[in-house]
Amino acid sequence: MTVSSLPVIDFGAYLSSDSSAEERKAVAYAIDKACSQHGIFYLVNHGVPQELCDKVRALGRNFFQLSMEEKRKYGADSLVRGYWSNSDTSQTNQTHVETIVFHPPVHCYDNGLSPDADPASASARLPTAPDALGEQGSWPSEEFRALTEEYTNHILQLNKHVVDSIADSLELADASRNRLQKAVSYVGFNGYNVLAQTGVGKGEISLAAHADTGCLTFLNQDSDSVSLQIQDRDGMWHGVPPIPGAFVVNVGSAFNRLTGGRYIDVQHRVVHCSEKSRVCVVVFVTPPFDGCIDPLPEFVTASEDSISHTPKLYGDLHLEHEDVYNEVEVVALSNPATSHV
Ligand SMILES: O=C(O)CCC(=O)C(=O)O
Numbered sequence: 001m002t003v004s005s006l007p008v009i010d011f012g013a014y015l016s017s018d019s020s021a022e023e024r025k026a027v028a029y030a031i032d033k034a035c036s037q038h039g040i041f042y043l044v045n046h047g048v049p050q051e052l053c054d055k056v057r058a059l060g061r062n063f064f065q066l067s068m069e070e071k072r073k074y075g076a077d078s079l080v081r082g083y084w085s086n087s088d089t090s091q092t093n094q095t096h097v098e099t100i101v102f103h104p105p106v107h108c109y110d111n112g113l114s115p116d117a118d119p120a121s122a123s124a125r126l127p128t129a130p131d132a133l134g135e136q137g138s139w140p141s142e143e144f145r146a147l148t149e150e151y152t153n154h155i156l157q158l159n160k161h162v163v164d165s166i167a168d169s170l171e172l173a174d175a176s177r178n179r180l181q182k183a184v185s186y187v188g189f190n191g192y193n194v195l196a197q198t199g200v201g202k203g204e205i206s207l208a209a210h211a212d213t214g215c216l217t218f219l220n221q222d223s224d225s226v227s228l229q230i231q232d233r234d235g236m237w238h239g240v241p242p243i244p245g246a247f248v249v250n251v252g253s254a255f256n257r258l259t260g261g262r263y264i265d266v267q268h269r270v271v272h273c274s275e276k277s278r279v280c281v282v283v284f285v286t287p288p289f290d291g292c293i294d295p296l297p298e299f300v301t302a303s304e305d306s307i308s309h310t311p312k313l314y315g316d317l318h319l320e321h322e323d324v325y326n327e328v329e330v331v332a333l334s335n336p337a338t339s340h341v
């Protein structure tokens with residue numbers, strides 16, 4: 001894989017009302033091709049103000065610079081919102097990756113789970129109602145909350161257009177388009193400290209290999225280092241160099257299922273060994289927990305259609321992935337060979 005092989009998609013033509021139908025179609029086909037060949041692409045001219053993208057990364061950076069004692073005041077709650085880091089750093093205050101996660105209260109989960117379920121059970125950890133999300137106390141400041149919500153709303157708007165373009169290129173029926181448009185967002189601010197060179201030599205990584213669980217993920221990464229890596233079909237890892245102003249957009253497992261495997265839920269990880277720490281603000285866009293993630297009718301073959309089964313819901317997939325996704329310990333690299341995408 002070479003640097004030029006990861007598509008850089010200019011979304012301006014899809015968003016502009018001056019564009020012709022052919023111009024919009026060309027963008028839509030490019031996105032479909034990227035999702036089915038790579039499961040990841042760069043998006044430029046996406047319409048989210050650059051100043052806002054820079055501000056949210058700065059918000060994350062300022063937060064991570066607080067003392068560990070201060071950050072722990074915002075420790076993750078039972079719904080896994082808030083601050084979390086991958087090592088007990090009481091001695092050194094050193095972490096490889098730390099994160100502060102929110103589910104902004106802009107969407108409603110209606111997954112039918114009982115709010116008084118056994119708190120020790122996995123299902124009790126799923127947010128069940130809008131007022132269970134993003135309580136005031138879990139935000140470091142009102143500014144943090146306001147900017148995060150503004151940013152997330154922009155990304156959700158952008159996601160709506162990207163999904164529309166995908167539905168256009170796949171010629172989806174309205175019912176399928178509407179299913180894909182039901183979206184919930186999670187936002188995570190990831191902070192990466194530099195892995196000691198000795199550690200990198202020993203095969204340490206910052207964020208373990210995984211596929212995201214939802215449909216599309218929008219990454220807004222610092223542009224100083226090549227730290228994000230994706231795995232190709234031959235198992236080789238490749239760096240994804242940041243392009244200033246571009247989002248990296250990747251496909252998650254729910255989209256892989258919904259498209260009957262057409263879209264690749266790309267495996268990715270982070271190995272951060274530059275001189276500066278790194279921030280990446282991540283918005284995961286997922287179906288609601290009660291959303292069915294069985295393949296859309298357009299991707300069901302006649303023989304599959306005749307098999308009756310219980311529909312798979314996104315909430316189930318979320319729980320299955322949770323342990324894998326949270327596995328961010330430092331582990332040995334299985335294959336340290338990398339090149340730029
Ligand atoms: O920080 C990054 O570049 C990637 C983060 C990521 O993959 C995730 O949070 O799921």
Ligand SMILES: [Fe+2]
Nearest residue numbers: 210211212268
């Ligand atoms: Fe990820």
